[in-house]
Amino acid sequence: xxxxxxVSYEVFDEGKNIDIVNNIDLEVPDGEFLVITGPNGGGKSTxxxxxxxxxxxxxxxxxxxxxxxxxxxxxDRAHLGIGYAFQHPARFKGLTVHKLLSIAHGGDLxxxxxxxxLTRVGLCSKDYLHREIDSSLSGGEIKRIEIATLMxxxxxxxxxxxxEAGIDLWSFSMLVEGFKDIRKGKKxxxxxxxxxxxxxxIADRIAVVSAGRLSDDGPVNEIFPKLIDKLGNACDFRxxxxxQ
Amino acid sequence: xxxxxxxxxxxxxxxxxxxxxxxGAYNIRKNAAGISRRSTExxxxxxKQNKPGIDIIIRENTKNESVHIPVIITETGVNDLxxxxxxxxxxxxxxIVAGCGIHNSGGEKSEHDGIHIFHIGKNARVKxxxxxxxxxxxxxxxxxxxxxxIYMDKNSYCEMEMVQIKGVDSTIxxxxxxxxxxxxxIILERLMTHGKQSARSNMVINLDEEDSxxxxxxxxxxxxxxxxxxxPKAVGNSRCKAHVQCDSIIMDQAKIRSIPEISANHxxxxxxxxxxxxxxxxxxxxxxxxLGLSENESEQIIISCFLK
Numbered sequence: 001x002x003x004x005x006x007v008s009y010e011v012f013d014e015g016k017n018i019d020i021v022n023n024i025d026l027e028v029p030d031g032e033f034l035v036i037t038g039p040n041g042g043g044k045s046t047x048x049x050x051x052x053x054x055x056x057x058x059x060x061x062x063x064x065x066x067x068x069x070x071x072x073x074x075x076d077r078a079h080l081g082i083g084y085a086f087q088h089p090a091r092f093k094g095l096t097v098h099k100l101l102s103i104a105h106g107g108d109l110x111x112x113x114x115x116x117x118l119t120r121v122g123l124c125s126k127d128y129l130h131r132e133i134d135s136s137l138s139g140g141e142i143k144r145i146e147i148a149t150l151m152x153x154x155x156x157x158x159x160x161x162x163x164e165a166g167i168d169l170w171s172f173s174m175l176v177e178g179f180k181d182i183r184k185g186k187k188x189x190x191x192x193x194x195x196x197x198x199x200x201x202i203a204d205r206i207a208v209v210s211a212g213r214l215s216d217d218g219p220v221n222e223i224f225p226k227l228i229d230k231l232g233n234a235c236d237f238r239x240x241x242x243x244q
Numbered sequence: 245x246x247x248x249x250x251x252x253x254x255x256x257x258x259x260x261x262x263x264x265x266x267x268g269a270y271n272i273r274k275n276a277a278g279i280s281r282r283s284t285e286x287x288x289x290x291x292k293q294n295k296p297g298i299d300i301i302i303r304e305n306t307k308n309e310s311v312h313i314p315v316i317i318t319e320t321g322v323n324d325l326x327x328x329x330x331x332x333x334x335x336x337x338x339x340i341v342a343g344c345g346i347h348n349s350g351g352e353k354s355e356h357d358g359i360h361i362f363h364i365g366k367n368a369r370v371k372x373x374x375x376x377x378x379x380x381x382x383x384x385x386x387x388x389x390x391x392x393x394i395y396m397d398k399n400s401y402c403e404m405e406m407v408q409i410k411g412v413d414s415t416i417x418x419x420x421x422x423x424x425x426x427x428x429x430i431i432l433e434r435l436m437t438h439g440k441q442s443a444r445s446n447m448v449i450n451l452d453e454e455d456s457x458x459x460x461x462x463x464x465x466x467x468x469x470x471x472x473x474x475x476p477k478a479v480g481n482s483r484c485k486a487h488v489q490c491d492s493i494i495m496d497q498a499k500i501r502s503i504p505e506i507s508a509n510h511x512x513x514x515x516x517x518x519x520x521x522x523x524x525x526x527x528x529x530x531x532x533x534x535l536g537l538s539e540n541e542s543e544q545i546i547i548s549c550f551l552k
Contacts, residue, residue: 054530078536090527093463093491094549103545104535149535 002028002051002157002189007060009046020046022212023060030156031186033179035203035220036193037227042210044193045087048159051191052084053077064157081156085163087193089146091134097145098129104149117148120178122171139166147175158182160192164199176202200224248272251347255316258409259343259375266312266341271298273315276324287311287338297327297359300340304333304365312341315358320350320384325357334365334397343375346386346412355387362393364400364427372404378411386411391418396427398453407434407551412441419447423456423484433462434551437470437498447476451484451513458486465547466498477505480513488517493524493550 009021021043028034036044049055051062053074062070069077092100101117102109111129118128121144131137133145143166150158164172176198182190183202192199200206206223208216216223248256252274256262265280269287272280278298283289286306290299300311317324332338348354364370378386388408396402408415421429429449437443449458458478466472478486490502504517524546532542 052534054534074530074533075536075538078534084534086527086531088527090525090531092528092546092549094552095545096549099549103532103537106536153535 001030001063001065002026002191003061003063004051005061005063007047007050007057007062009043009050009055010058019212021050021057024209024212024214026207026214026217028157028189028191030189033183033190033202033204034192034207035200035205036191036207036209037195037200038209038215043212044209045161047209048084048161048191048193051157052082052159054084081154083150083153083155083158085146085150085158085160087161087165089142091137091142093132093134095133096130097133100133100145100149101152104152106153109152114152117151118145120151120174120181121145121148122167122174123148140168140171143167144171144175147178151178155188157189157191160190160194162193162195164194164196172196172198197224200227248274249318251318252316255318255345255347255377255379256314258377259316259345260312260314260341262312262314266310268310268312269300270312271300273313273324273326275317275319275322276326284309289313292327292329295327296325297329299329299331301331302333302336302338304335306333306336306338308337310339310341314342315344315356317344317346317348317354317356320348320354320382321352322354322356324355325359327359328361330360330362330364332362332364332368332370335367336365337369338371340370340372341374342372343377344388344390345376346378346380346388348378348380348384348386349382350380350384351382353385353387355385355389357389357391359391360393362395362402364394364396364402366397367399368397369401370403372402374404374406376408376412376415378413380411385413387414388412389416389418392420394419394421394429396421396423396429396456398424399426400424401428403430403432405432405434408436408443410436410438412437412443413439414441415443417443417445417447419445421449421458423449423451423453423458425453425455427453427456429456429458431458431460431462433460433464435462435464435472436467436547436551437464437472438467439470440468441470442472443470444473445475448479449477449486450479450481451486452481454483454512456482456484458484460486460488462490463492463550464490464500465493465495465551466500467495469497471499473501473503474519475503475505476517477507478515478517480506480508480510480515482510483512484510484514486513486515488515490517490519491550492521493547494521495523
């Protein structure tokens with residue numbers, strides 16, 4: 001179980017404190033598939049970075065399976081079984097896909113297993129194994145490899161920051177199927193930041209983060225209709241005909 | 245190789261990946277003298293008469309054969325200047341492994357200056373690998389100043405991998421090449437400096453005839469207080485293509501200068517250069533930390549892959 005207790009993250013900018021994440025309480029039980037959604041700039045990415053330890057909260061406590069991890073390093077959290085797929089993955093000159101997946105796996109990963117992970121993210125070619133993770137890869141390719149690095153690990157909690165961004169429709173379908181498999185397996189807890197309906201629909205629960213706060217939180221069949229309703233009325237042009 | 249000690253074998257492993265007597269032709273030079281040599285039917289190695297060094301003569305049409313010519317220096321105060329000339333026959337396809345390792349545990353300077361001249365015949369293909377490495381706790385400097393001249397005949401192909409692994413206090417590398425019609429040259433240079441070491445690499449690649457091409461890829465890491473200077477120059481004298489790429493990671497208090505020069509003396513010469521110096525990206529370190537590596541381990545992986 002992951003527990004966030006009164007977690008805040010403030011930055012000091014132009015002479016004043018700005019709350020990026022403001023006093024959030026959140027519990028994520030083991031095996032849950034949670035989608036975090038909400039407007040851009042609302043604090044979603046900051047919230048998951050706090051969970052991975054990429055940044056430290058200015059106040060509040062984070063517990064993972066009862067252990068206080070608030071001050072643990074990224075490396076220590078990785079050893080506890082927390083994984084993180086970046087929204088904008090880093091590129092590495094000279095580091096091959098095979099090597100990166102082997103590092104993720106924690107030892108040399110046989111080529112056929114590597115290929116199996118790549119296939120799950122829509123990269124079917126064996127050629128990718130020896131490709132370097134440099135600027136020769138497209139944005140979509142590098143995102144898929146990033147997701148494969150989480151699949152190659154034994155995780156207790158997997159965090160994905162907008163995995164769908166930059167991925168074409170074909171690969172997106174494969175990705176959704178991949179997430180469906182993970183959900184069926186229920187082996188790891190999953191937190192995904194997403195704006196995609198197809199990903200939200202496979203969630204157990206949706207949390208809406210906006211203006212640094214948890215503005216809504218509940219089972220998918222309760223939250224999802226509310227989101228559609230809100231979006232439907234988002235601007236005058238999209239109002240329902242009877243209201244015009 | 246019974247006359248070689250464990251220390252010698254360790255150095256041979258580092259510079260030439262040799263664990264036993266190499267297959268094919270070889271010449272092993274230790275402390276400024278040749279100690280072991282073998283020629284084969286197609287590859288003749290003979291000592292020079294008037295100066296230190298060897299001629300390596302590869303017959304026409306020699307295919308899939310290799311030559312190993314490692315140099316080891318295990319004594320302090322050795323100053324070894326050697327001239328090696330390679331005559332690579334038309335239509336041959338060979339691997340040449342050179343390299344020099346210095347173990348200097350004394351207080352005097354040990355230096356090896358290898359002057360290599362390659363004459364590559366028509367349609368010949370050569371892969372050349374040269375590794376430089378030094379070790380030893382003594383205060384004596386370990387210096388390697390290689391000079392490489394390459395003359396490529398029509399439609400020949402040459403790939404040179406030149407690597408300085410670690411431990412060399414001072415190096416000045418001079419490389420020059422002349423390419424005839426259709427010749428293609430690839431140079432991969434990898435360099436790491438640490439401590440107070442200094443390294444300079446000057447290269448002049450002359451693309452003299454039509455449809456010749458060259459690709460120079462230089463990657464380096466400078467740590468501690470070390471200093472590096474790169475000065476690769478591509479000169480297009482005909483219809484040709486060349487690409488020069490210098491990429492460096494800078495750490496600690498190190499200094500790097502990178503001055504790629506491109507020069508065209510013909511309107512159909514297409515020459516491009518790219519140069520970049522930067523520190524290890526924080527996003528790279530964080531990604532590897534999320535996979536369970538420490539910051540230090542992440543740094544080592546990033547550097548070793550970059551220089552691979």
